[in-house]
Amino acid sequence: MRVLTLDTVPRRAIDEHGSRGFTVGGLGITADAHLVVVRLGRGGRIGRHPAAGRQLLLVVEGDASVAGADGVPQHLVPGQAAVWEPGEPHETRSTDGLVAFVVEGDLDVGSHVGAVDAP
Template structure:
């Protein structure tokens, strides 16, 4: 067994698409999907860009204001997630700072109460 401190994963800054105060660090990568940590400093922004694949952002600490293709903003807190479809333009910002996990790729993301893994039935 290995124990990972996702908050301490090595990260690199991202400034594309007008992003600021945004760093990202890879935790796991496969041909079908990748798992990364995302940090936003207070006032940080992930600039509007299209999702490369189905993307799930799960807030671990802090706050996130997210929007998708329609531009409607939604507030998220710890334990809440946003899902964007492949190619969907989206943005994320944080007033107070954010640590999140992002999984992107070939994902089957269910609704609350929906069984995603048939082995769980």
């Protein structure tokens, strides 16, 4: 499992059309995949299961405790993502609840997005 922080995504400023304070940065994802929104209630859990394909879980709101094949939980906050490899057993839990995007399938998460140690 890799943990990504969106702050590490290379960005460029956009000022066209009167834009201010606007930057964009690609995650380098190319995919034949699907995107879903997941929500976990307070104390919720997505049980341990193998990833059907490479899977990215991006926390948008709330908190997540994620674990990969090694079973060691890592805490994620909004703006961080976990990436699991195909077949990797994994699980997600939340103390206070969460909203996250999940992209799963034949995807390539760019190597320019640096993996970081979880906080």
